[in-house]
Structures are given as C-alpha cells and as structure tokens.
Amino acid sequence: xxxxxxxxxxxxxxxxxxxxxxxxxxxxxxxxxxxxxxxxxxxxxxxxxxxxxxxxxxxxxxxxxxxxxxxxxxxxxxxxxxxxxxxxxxxxxxxxxxxxxxxxxxxxxxxxxxxxxxxxxxxxxxxxxxxxxxxxxxxxxxxxxxxxxxxxxxxxxxxxxxxxxxxxxxxxxxxxxxxxxxxxxxxxxxxxxxxxxxxxxxxxxxxxxxxxxxxxxxxxxxxxxxxxxxxxxxxxxxxxxxxxxxxxxxxxxxxxxxxxxxxxxxxxxxxxxxxxxxxxxxxxxxxxxxxxxxxxxxxxxxxxxxxxxxxxxxxxxxxxxxxxxxxxxxxxxxxxxxxxxxxxxxxxxxxxxx
Amino acid sequence: xxxxxxxxxxxxxxxxxxxxxxxxxxxxxxxxxxxxxxxxxxxxxxxxxxxxxxxxxxxxxxxxxxxxxxxxxxxxxxxxxxxxxxxxxxxxxxxxxxxxxxxxxxxxxxxxxxxxxxxxxxxxxxxxxxxxxxxxxxxxxxxxxxxxxxxxxxxxxxxxxxxxxxxxxxxxxxxxxxxxxxxxxxxxxxxxxxxxxxxxxxxxxxxxxxxxxxxxxxxxxxxxxxxxxxxxxxxxxxxxxxxxxxxxxxxxxxxxxxxxxxxxxxxxxxxxxxxxxxxxxxxxxxxxxxxxxxxxxxxxxxxxxxxxxxxxxxxxxxxxxxxxxxxxxxxxxxxxxxxxxxxxxxxxxxxxxxxxxxxxx
Numbered sequence: 186x187x188x189x190x191x192x193x194x195x196x197x198x199x200x201x202x203x204x205x206x207x208x209x210x211x212x213x214x215x216x217x218x219x220x221x222x223x224x225x226x227x228x229x230x231x232x233x234x235x236x237x238x239x240x241x242x243x244x245x246x247x248x249x250x251x252x253x254x255x256x257x258x259x260x261x262x263x264x265x266x267x268x269x270x271x272x273x274x275x276x277x278x279x280x281x282x283x284x285x286x287x288x289x290x291x292x293x294x295x296x297x298x299x300x301x302x303x304x305x306x307x308x309x310x311x312x313x314x315x316x317x318x319x320x321x322x323x324x325x326x327x328x329x330x331x332x333x334x335x336x337x338x339x340x341x342x343x344x345x346x347x348x349x350x351x352x353x354x355x356x357x358x359x360x361x362x363x364x365x366x367x368x369x370x371x372x373x374x375x376x377x378x379x380x381x382x383x384x385x386x387x388x389x390x391x392x393x394x395x396x397x398x399x400x401x402x403x404x405x406x407x408x409x410x411x412x413x414x415x416x417x418x419x420x421x422x423x424x425x426x427x428x429x430x431x432x433x434x435x436x437x438x439x440x441x442x443x444x445x446x447x448x449x450x451x452x453x454x455x456x457x458x459x460x461x462x463x464x465x466x467x468x469x470x471x472x473x474x475x476x477x478x479x480x481x482x483x484x485x486x487x488x489x490x491x492x493x494x495x496x497x498x499x500x501x502x503x504x505x506x507x508x509x510x511x512x513x514x515x516x517x518x519x520x521x522x523x524x525x526x527x528x529x530x531x532x533x534x535x536x537x538x539x
Numbered sequence: 540x541x542x543x544x545x546x547x548x549x550x551x552x553x554x555x556x557x558x559x560x561x562x563x564x565x566x567x568x569x570x571x572x573x574x575x576x577x578x579x580x581x582x583x584x585x586x587x588x589x590x591x592x593x594x595x596x597x598x599x600x601x602x603x604x605x606x607x608x609x610x611x612x613x614x615x616x617x618x619x620x621x622x623x624x625x626x627x628x629x630x631x632x633x634x635x636x637x638x639x640x641x642x643x644x645x646x647x648x649x650x651x652x653x654x655x656x657x658x659x660x661x662x663x664x665x666x667x668x669x670x671x672x673x674x675x676x677x678x679x680x681x682x683x684x685x686x687x688x689x690x691x692x693x694x695x696x697x698x699x700x701x702x703x704x705x706x707x708x709x710x711x712x713x714x715x716x717x718x719x720x721x722x723x724x725x726x727x728x729x730x731x732x733x734x735x736x737x738x739x740x741x742x743x744x745x746x747x748x749x750x751x752x753x754x755x756x757x758x759x760x761x762x763x764x765x766x767x768x769x770x771x772x773x774x775x776x777x778x779x780x781x782x783x784x785x786x787x788x789x790x791x792x793x794x795x796x797x798x799x800x801x802x803x804x805x806x807x808x809x810x811x812x813x814x815x816x817x818x819x820x821x822x823x824x825x826x827x828x829x830x831x832x833x834x835x836x837x838x839x840x841x842x843x844x845x846x847x848x849x850x851x852x853x854x855x856x857x858x859x860x861x862x863x864x865x866x867x868x869x870x871x872x873x874x875x876x877x878x879x880x881x882x883x884x885x886x887x888x889x890x891x892x893x894x895x896x897x898x899x900x
Contacts, residue, residue, distance in 0.1 A: 360887045511733070520729035
C-alpha cells in the first residue's frame, strides 16, 4: 500500500517537474529573445554592443559618442521589447482564462466584445475626428480605452439580470460586439479610402514606434491582473466540472465568471488601445500549451503567459528582420508561424483536451 | 393500452408541439408578407399596387413600351430587374445561412459556431483578395465581380476538403473540427492581411466592402444556382435532422443507436460548405444571420432539429428581408450585413435577457 502511495507521489513529482521545467525554459528563452530583439532593426547592432550599452546605461556611463545608439536602444527598442512581453502575457493568459471560464475552445480575450469597442473608438477618432480628450496624438488611444470599456460595463450592468451560464455570457458579448462592429462598418463604408486604410492598419496590430510612455499603465494593469488571476487557478480547475458540482465544492461560479470577464476586459482593453488587435496569440497559445502540458490551470496559466510573451517577441523579431519588400504586421507573422504548429499539434494529438 | 400509458415526456412533447407549429406558422406569415411588401421597396416611390400590377402584367406578357409609357416602363424595369430578384435572393440566402448556422451549432455542440466557423469566410476572403489586389483568377481570363465570385467559391470549399483529408479514418470530435477550422482560418487570414496591408487604399476599400456582404449584385442569373442550393440544403438537412438529433446525445449514445457520428458530421459539413460557398460567391460574407437566427429561433422552438431547421430558415429569411428592405429605403447602398447586425443585436440581447429556462446549450 505504502509502495503504491510512494509510486504515485513519485509520478506526480515527475509530472510537476516536467511542467515546471517547461515554464522555466520558456522564461529563459523569453529573456534571450528580449536581448535579440534589441539588436534587430534598421540600425543593426551586435549582441555584444547592445549588451554593453544596456549595462552602461544602467550604470550611467554613457559617453557622448554612444548617445545615438543608446537613444535607439533605450528609447525605442527596450520599450518595444517590454511591450511585446506585456502584450504576450496579457493576451495569452486572457485567452487561457477565458477558455476555462467559458468552457469554450472558441473563446479568446476579445470574446467580451472589447476589441469591437476599441475598434469603434479608433474609427470614431480617425474618421469623425471626435476625440473624448480633445485633439492630440493620444486621442485615438484614449478613445479606444473608453469605448472598449463599453462592452464590459454592459456585462457588469446586465449580469445581475440574466442567467450567467457560459453560453449566455458569450452570446451577450457576441451580440454587443456585432452591434459595435456594425457601427464601425457603417463609418468605414461611408468614409474615403484613405481613412479606411489608416483604421485598417491600426486594426491588424502594429508595434512600431512605441516609446516609454505606453509602458507604465499597461505594466501596472498586467501585473495586477496576473496577481488576481494566477491564484484563481484552482477555482478555475473546479469550474471545469459542471456548475452544480462546482457550487457544491464551494465555488461561486457565476460571480467568478463575471469577475474574470471584467479583469480580462480591462487587461485586453489597454493592450488593444496601444497596439491594435493582435490576432491569434490569445486564442491559440493556450491551445498549444494545453496540447503540450494538459488542461491543469495551475500550469496552464503561467505556461501560457511565459510562452505567449516568448512567442510574441519571436514574431516581432521576425517581422522586423524579414525583408520581403513589403511591411509585415506582427499579427501576420504570429498566424503564419503559429497556425501550422497548431494544426500539427491537433493532428497528432491522442488525448482529448476538451 | 396506449391511452393508459402516460409518460411525462410524451405529454410534454404533445404539449410543446402546438406551440412550435404556431411559431413556424407565424414566421411563415411574416416572411410571406414581408416578401410581398419588399417587391415595392426602392429609392423611387412605387406603391405596392403598382409593383404587383407590373408583375401581373409581365406574367400576362404585357411589357410596357418605353416610348409610349415611360413611367410604367421604369416601374416595370425596377420591379422586375431589381426588386423581384433581390427579394427572392434575400429569402434564399437567409434560408441557407440560417440552416447552416443551426446545423453547425448542433454538430459542434458550440453556441459560437456559425456557417463560417470552419474557415469558410477567411478562405473566401482570400480568394477575393488575390482577385482584387493581385488580379489572380482561378479561371484565367476573368475579371471583376465574376472572377471575385468564382475565386470565393473555389476557396470556400478548401477548408472542408482539408478537414476531410486530415481526418480520414480518424474519429473526429466536434471540438477538434472547430480547432482545425480555426487553424485554417488563420492560415488564410494571415496571407490576406499581408496582401491587404500592402494593397493600395482603393483596393483595400473594395475588399473591405466585399467582406461585409451585399445583395445589390444579385441579378436574375444568380437566382437559379441560389434556388438549387437552397433546395439541396433545406431538403438535405430536413432528411438528416433525425440523425442530427441523435448526434446531440453524444457520440457513444449515437453509435449505440445505430448512427455513425463521423459519417453524419462529414456529410453535414460537405453540405454546409457547398451551400455557404454558393451564397458567398454571389453576396460576399454576410455575417450575423447564420449565428443569431438559429439562437433566436431556439428560444421559441427548443433544440429539436426537425422543427429548429425549418423555423431557423424562416427566421433567417425574415432577418435578411427586413435588412434588405431598409437598405433599399436608405440612400447610399449600405451593405446588408451592417443593418442586420444593427437591428438584430439589440433584439438578440433582449431575448437573452428574457430567457429563463435552461434549454439552449
């Protein structure tokens, strides 16, 4: 009897060991990618140069002849790399939580309609020239944040009145996003081709020209979001049961669902407002992790976050370094690389994850 | 004997049936009334009487002469060449999209599924994008709307083919199908995005508008293929509806009841892909109806596919008809999908709000 107990314990620790190893591997790879991403760009710098610049900047030994390179690396590439990490973490963990909470493999961080709200805000700013904060370069960003809160506010307001089953919540989100999308389409078809193109280029996700001022808000919200979501992993696991069993185990399923929606909504809204809609990461990264590690949220959430950040960094590096005579948005690289991996994993999978 | 045996389920079934028949009848009456009204709607002031007269005259073989009676000729021209085909197309397109949506939702057991879920819309979009932006046509020598339509049709069939190929001989679970569909969607949409991102502004606008879907390109030539498709989809799924009902109870139960789940799924998929591909070819990707019409219907009829499928068809036809009527009343030729979503979403939210019983998914 005791021997089987030990055997089980051993198996379990082996099982944990592999998963923790995977997460640590992802984080290390992410750090490596971060430094590589500092070297990529129109002015090419070697890894050693960048590394010494980085150290010098922290120590404060910047000589006048180094200033130009320092400016490029520290003012543009570091915030861009950081933002890749923040966006990757936010979107992937958002997708993982959303899929668990909604019990639906089609759910992604945008399922609440946040992206449609943000898109509508940007379309209003760019096509009608109406900015909530008055004119200025940040007009469209603030519009995006404010309008993306619309669907979340609607869910919070309506939640007490209807059944909070996953299907109902998802469908409510879908209805709101269709409504907002129809307004956006109305603006898009009635405007000239130039404005349409500028809204479109925002829509496909754009990481270029990001500076330090986008970091503080997004970093704070992501860290707070992580601090709330990661400890919820056990409850999310219980929610995989049907609602009645989960309730009898002491989890308030319905309020937890609404809470998760609101937190994810805010996290995603901030990311979207700065860089637009980055496709694929939030939907597919959690699926890839689930195919590799299984559906246990205790490992799924941190692994999705780590892998998401690494994946987005890698794709951003590729989108900057590939030269095909045309500009490549990050969203294109993420799908072009991720989709075949995803298909391969699905085809060769044996176990059923859902 | 049968009198004495009163199963509670049986009596519930008999209790529900009249309600379902009422729902279908009401939907049918509304749809017919709307289609008749729709014959007279356009930017010009044509009364219903004038429109009906024009049609009756045509049937009797009287075509007004342009020289002698210009106004009658104009009414005849607008009604016969624009309103009538558009009305028929609206009904057919709504029918196909709503039925396909209902079937996809049942097959994948997923309320978010719609006719385009397995990647059909991104594939069609890819076909149109390469036609508009790069001038590539599947059948050489074509250009314009014809090339766009044919490209869309051919590519819309690709996801279904890929799913059939990679899953031959395997057990195909509903979620796996959905996930393969997502994979396909991203493969196509990444290339499309790249092309669109670098296309010039006018071409981007053209592609964007195509993606919203419109009935304004429909002519008499489109009616025959649409009609045949609608009949295939309608009859096919009415015949399959019992098996689809069995499928809802899970694959194992399904097998023990003598229905092969993978086979039913594959067959349904093939029909859905074909139906949607034909519709997309003539109208572009009209969203929303395929997702929402079945849900609205389900609130009234429940999940029994034998009722759900015909009722969804009517509901879809009604939604597209109403939207297209509004499109034709307003100036500017808006895409029909925009109006559908604008009217449909608040309605849908209201129904979700009112729904108390746990009967839908």
